[in-house]
Amino acid sequence: MVLPLFGMLLLGAFARDLGANALAYVLTGNLVMGLLFEHQGKLASHFAFLKMAGSLDYFATLPIYKALLVTAASAAFFLLFLPSLIVSLFGGAWILGIDLHIHPLVIIVVPICALPLAGLGALIGVSFRTPEEAMSIDRLLVITMLAMGPVLIPPERLPDWLVTLGYASPATYAASALRQVLLGPVTQRLLLDLGMLIALIGASFWLANRKMDWRVR
Secondary structure (H helix, E strand, C coil): CCHHHHHHHHHHHHHHHHCCCHHHHHHEEEHHHHHHHHHHHHHHHHHHHHHHHHHHHHHHHCCHHHHHHHHHHHHHHHHHHHHHHHHHHHHHHHHHHHCCCCCCCCCHHHHHHHCHHHHHHHHHHHHCCCCCHHHHHHHHHHHHHHCCCCEEEEECCCHHHHHHHHHHHHHHHHHHHHHHHHCCCCCCHHHHHHHHHHHHHHHHHHHHHCCCCCCCC
């Protein structure tokens, strides 16, 4: 909760001169940082701990899919994050002076925005020797994807090549979807955003189910 609010406070000081559109990007971009990337980081840390503790050996004896374990952990972290998300949303809107126009589709969009990198986070957690190594790779991916595309910064303020690269980042679609359901208006672009996010969720969980090793090596 602290990081998004301070991010809005600091970036908002620079974005106020650029207009309401820039402030909207600051609000939703910081929400994406917590909702998408912090969720990935929590899963990476959690599964790295499970690996170090030998708990994955226990799960390997059970007749469950790896994707189901990732889903259960994702649901737990998402529920724990909800109070922080609500405070960040309304606190950020107050800090930035933005009027919220919350659409009922927010109930669907917010959980979808949290999941595209869940499987990747779990895979990172079990793929490295120590939790410190896993978190270093996780932070590197976060910085890279956050810098790609119009997430915190409007597209007109970015070079064209960086905007184009943003189409490969789930953060671009998550930020766009959140802007529509939190600030309005909801357009047909939301279908594209949700379609891409759902496809990325499927790819992420498929990758975790196929590549994640239960056994500690």
